[in-house]
Amino acid sequence: MVASISTWHDPASAAAYYNRRDEIATERPQFIGSGAMRLNLPDYSPRALTALLHGNHPVTSKFLCQRRRKDRWAAIDITINWPKGATLACHFSRGGEEVRKALLQAALDTLTHDIQPLAMARWTNEMGRTQQRKTDDVTAAVVPHGLARPHKGKALPHEHAHVVVFNMTRDPVSGSMVALNDLAIQKHMPDIERAAHRRAREYLHAAGWNTVDKGKFWDMAGIERSTIRKFSERRGAIELLYEAAEKVTGPLRRAAGVMTREAKKAVDPETLRQQWEDMLSPYEKHTLLHLKAQPKVNRPLNPHRRQLSLVHRVARMVDGGIDRGAVYDR
Numbered sequence: 578m579v580a581s582i583s584t585w586h587d588p589a590s591a592a593a594y595y596n597r598r599d600e601i602a603t604e605r606p607q608f609i610g611s612g613a614m615r616l617n618l619p620d621y622s623p624r625a626l627t628a629l630l631h632g633n634h635p636v637t638s639k640f641l642c643q644r645r646r647k648d649r650w651a652a653i654d655i656t657i658n659w660p661k662g663a664t665l666a667c668h669f670s671r672g673g674e675e676v677r678k679a680l681l682q683a684a685l686d687t688l689t690h691d692i693q694p695l696a697m698a699r700w701t702n703e704m705g706r707t708q709q710r711k712t713d714d715v716t717a718a719v720v721p722h723g724l725a726r727p728h729k730g731k732a733l734p735h736e737h738a739h740v741v742v743f744n745m746t747r748d749p750v751s752g753s754m755v756a757l758n759d760l761a762i763q764k765h766m767p768d769i770e771r772a773a774h775r776r777a778r779e780y781l782h783a784a785g786w787n788t789v790d791k792g793k794f795w796d797m798a799g800i801e802r803s804t805i806r807k808f809s810e811r812r813g814a815i816e817l818l819y820e821a822a823e824k825v826t827g828p829l830r831r832a833a834g835v836m837t838r839e840a841k842k843a844v845d846p847e848t849l850r851q852q853w854e855d856m857l858s859p860y861e862k863h864t865l866l867h868l869k870a871q872p873k874v875n876r877p878l879n880p881h882r883r884q885l886s887l888v889h890r891v892a893r894m895v896d897g898g899i900d901r902g903a904v905y906d907r
Contacts, residue, residue: 580770581656582763588630588651595720595739596623603667603721603736604681609688612716612747616641626718629743641745641754653759655692655740655766657684657773661805662797664736666786667723668853669865677721677736679780684719684738687773692717692740695765697758698748709758714747732849733808786869799868804861808853 585591595606606621618635619625625635630651632640659680667673667680697709718741725735746757762769778788778795787798796805857865 580658580766580773582766583654583656584759585630585651585654588627588632591630591651591654591741592623592627595626595718595741603723604677606718606720607685608716608718609685610693610715610717610742612714612743612745615714615747616716618716621718626720626741629716629718632743632745642756646756649756650744652741652743653762655742655762655769657687657738657740657770659736659738659777660791660794660796661735661809662800663777663781664723664734665800665804665808665865666797666868667736668734668850669857669862670868671866672869675784675869676781676786679784679786680736680777681719681721681738682780683773683777684721684740686776687769688715688717688719688740688742691765691769691772692742692762695761696746697761698746698755699758700748700750700755709760710748710750712746712749714749715742715757716745717742734849734853735808797868799864801861801864804857804864807856 606626608618608621608625616634618629622635628635628638632642632649632651634641663676663680666676670676693715694711694713696712696715698712699707700710720739720741721736722739723734723736725733742757742759742762744757745754747753748755774795781788781797788795789798854862
């Protein structure tokens with residue numbers, strides 16, 4: 578469930594990945610950031626995303642930055658992975674759309690309040706030295722996806738959000754669009770991850786969903802671990818690699834991710850949903866369906882009603898010849 582950051586150098590490859598039509602339908606992607614507002618970007622569309630990845634305005638096709646470098650990168654991708662229990666709630670719980678909306682809003686607000694303030698631009702001072710200047714300006718898109726990387730050819734659900742920050746920012750001194758310096762964003766990735774998950778829990782609690790701590794992370798309350806593991810096969814394979822090693826190190830984590838990483842393939846969403854439902858027992862289906870606690874109605878007590886003990890009530894129902902007065906007096 579650890580957040581990750583990567584850099585797209587090829588705009589065409591990035592556009593093909595985000596514009597996949599075989600992804601499980603989740604919340605609609607959105608353009609966000611002060612740059613998106615200033616540029617008056619249209620509603621999200623694959624065409625608009627592709628234009629921004631190439632550094633062009635989606636409407637005018639004008640190149641937005643001052644100059645076009647050959648080594649220019651297209652965007653950075655901050656991937657926020659949500660707990661597996663939240664994924665299962667989205668698909669199988671009554672009111673699961675509330676969970677999806679809470680997760681999307683957490684990603685949007687994290688971009689606004691935690692990522693955008695870290696935006697920087699490089700500039701050259703009078704001495705010819707390159708320095709960095711804070712811009713507090715990004716143009717970004719939040720693209721929710723609902724599928725995990727397949728394991729042994731099996732595709733499983735996994736809610737996650739791609740926060741795509743394009744390589745452009747507005748220099749507050751010159752007023753022109755320049756290349757984004759993302760060093761501060763990369764440095765503060767642990768803080769960004771914590772902020773996103775804190776917001777997700779807050780929004781879920783506000784909507785009436787319960788969560789529980791799970792080590793460094795969290796998950797939805799009321800889901801058994803055996804159910805979670807059914808939908809976490811790739812995670813199970815990675816943990817087996819960890820168990821075989823004497824010490825879990827950064828290189829081992831990266832190697833385990835590469836070894837278990839399979840390319841996403843074309844899928845039929847309806848077929849997948851049926852396969853996932855078939856993986857659940859009747860008890861698990863019922864548990865997930867009623868995962869959100871229903872509000873309790875506080876009924877006023879009748880002062881004239883005699884309050885009986887559990888043993889007394891049982892004796893009263895079965896009429897087994899127990900001395901009721903003796904039971905009540907205990």
